[in-house]
Amino acid sequence: MKQICFVCQNVDCKSRGSERLLNELSNKVAERSLDVEVKSYLCFGGCEYGPNIVIYPQKNWYAGVKLEDLPEILDSLAGGPAVSRLDTIDPALKEMIYALLDTGVF
Protein backbone atom coordinates (compact mmCIF):
# COMPACT_ATOMS: atom_id res chain seq x y z
CA MET A 1 0.00 0.00 0.00
CA LYS A 2 1.20 3.49 -0.84
CA GLN A 3 2.26 5.49 2.21
CA ILE A 4 -0.11 8.26 3.18
CA CYS A 5 1.05 11.25 5.15
CA PHE A 6 -1.97 12.78 6.85
CA VAL A 7 -1.55 16.37 8.03
CA CYS A 8 -4.28 17.69 10.32
CA GLN A 9 -5.88 20.87 9.00
CA ASN A 10 -8.33 21.61 11.75
CA VAL A 11 -8.32 24.88 13.70
CA ASP A 12 -5.78 24.11 16.44
CA CYS A 13 -3.20 22.48 14.20
CA LYS A 14 -3.72 25.15 11.56
CA SER A 15 -3.14 27.90 14.10
CA ARG A 16 0.24 26.29 14.77
CA GLY A 17 1.26 26.19 11.13
CA SER A 18 -0.07 22.89 9.77
CA GLU A 19 -1.12 24.43 6.46
CA ARG A 20 2.49 25.38 5.73
CA LEU A 21 3.61 21.90 6.79
CA LEU A 22 1.12 20.33 4.38
CA ASN A 23 2.33 22.50 1.50
CA GLU A 24 6.01 21.97 2.26
CA LEU A 25 5.57 18.22 2.58
CA SER A 26 3.65 18.06 -0.71
CA ASN A 27 6.39 20.01 -2.49
CA LYS A 28 9.28 18.04 -1.02
CA VAL A 29 7.63 14.67 -1.66
CA ALA A 30 7.21 15.70 -5.30
CA GLU A 31 10.80 17.02 -5.51
CA ARG A 32 12.17 13.75 -4.17
CA SER A 33 9.73 11.66 -6.25
CA LEU A 34 8.67 9.74 -3.16
CA ASP A 35 5.82 7.29 -3.51
CA VAL A 36 3.83 9.04 -0.80
CA GLU A 37 0.44 10.71 -0.83
CA VAL A 38 0.24 13.84 1.33
CA LYS A 39 -3.34 14.47 2.45
CA SER A 40 -5.15 16.76 4.82
CA TYR A 41 -7.03 15.20 7.73
CA LEU A 42 -10.01 16.61 9.57
CA CYS A 43 -8.80 16.14 13.17
CA PHE A 44 -6.95 13.44 15.10
CA GLY A 45 -8.31 14.45 18.49
CA GLY A 46 -4.87 15.44 19.77
CA CYS A 47 -5.55 19.10 19.08
CA GLU A 48 -3.59 20.56 21.99
CA TYR A 49 -0.46 18.70 20.88
CA GLY A 50 -0.50 19.73 17.22
CA PRO A 51 0.42 20.19 14.54
CA ASN A 52 -0.19 16.47 14.19
CA ILE A 53 0.95 14.28 11.32
CA VAL A 54 0.18 10.58 10.97
CA ILE A 55 1.94 8.27 8.55
CA TYR A 56 -0.18 5.33 7.42
CA PRO A 57 -0.03 2.32 7.14
CA GLN A 58 3.22 2.55 9.16
CA LYS A 59 1.24 4.14 12.00
CA ASN A 60 3.80 6.72 12.98
CA TRP A 61 2.36 9.74 14.74
CA TYR A 62 4.32 12.95 14.93
CA ALA A 63 3.11 15.66 17.30
CA GLY A 64 4.12 19.29 17.70
CA VAL A 65 5.74 19.20 14.28
CA LYS A 66 7.78 22.22 13.23
CA LEU A 67 9.12 23.13 9.81
CA GLU A 68 12.61 22.16 10.89
CA ASP A 69 11.37 18.62 11.63
CA LEU A 70 10.36 18.03 8.00
CA PRO A 71 13.75 16.83 6.67
CA GLU A 72 13.75 13.99 9.21
CA ILE A 73 10.12 13.14 8.46
CA LEU A 74 10.89 13.12 4.73
CA ASP A 75 13.85 10.82 5.35
CA SER A 76 11.54 8.46 7.24
CA LEU A 77 9.07 8.56 4.34
CA ALA A 78 11.95 7.64 2.06
CA GLY A 79 12.55 4.50 4.11
CA GLY A 80 14.57 5.84 7.02
CA PRO A 81 13.79 5.28 10.69
CA ALA A 82 10.70 6.77 12.31
CA VAL A 83 11.23 10.11 14.06
CA SER A 84 10.66 8.74 17.54
CA ARG A 85 11.33 12.03 19.37
CA LEU A 86 8.06 13.37 17.86
CA ASP A 87 6.05 10.33 18.97
CA THR A 88 4.63 11.83 22.15
CA ILE A 89 0.91 11.07 21.85
CA ASP A 90 -1.00 8.98 24.37
CA PRO A 91 -1.07 5.33 23.18
CA ALA A 92 -4.84 5.04 23.77
CA LEU A 93 -5.56 7.94 21.42
CA LYS A 94 -3.17 6.50 18.86
CA GLU A 95 -4.93 3.13 18.96
CA MET A 96 -8.31 4.79 18.49
CA ILE A 97 -7.19 6.80 15.47
CA TYR A 98 -5.29 3.88 13.94
CA ALA A 99 -8.40 1.70 14.28
CA LEU A 100 -10.37 4.42 12.50
CA LEU A 101 -7.81 4.60 9.70
CA ASP A 102 -7.84 0.80 9.42
CA THR A 103 -11.49 1.01 8.39
CA GLY A 104 -10.20 2.64 5.20
CA VAL A 105 -12.50 5.65 5.46
CA PHE A 106 -10.42 8.76 4.95
Ligand code: FES
Ligand atom coordinates in the same frame (compact mmCIF):
# COMPACT_ATOMS: atom_id res chain seq x y z
S1 FES B 1 -6.87 20.21 15.36
FE1 FES B 1 -5.29 18.85 14.74
S2 FES B 1 -5.67 17.10 15.97
FE2 FES B 1 -7.40 18.33 16.25
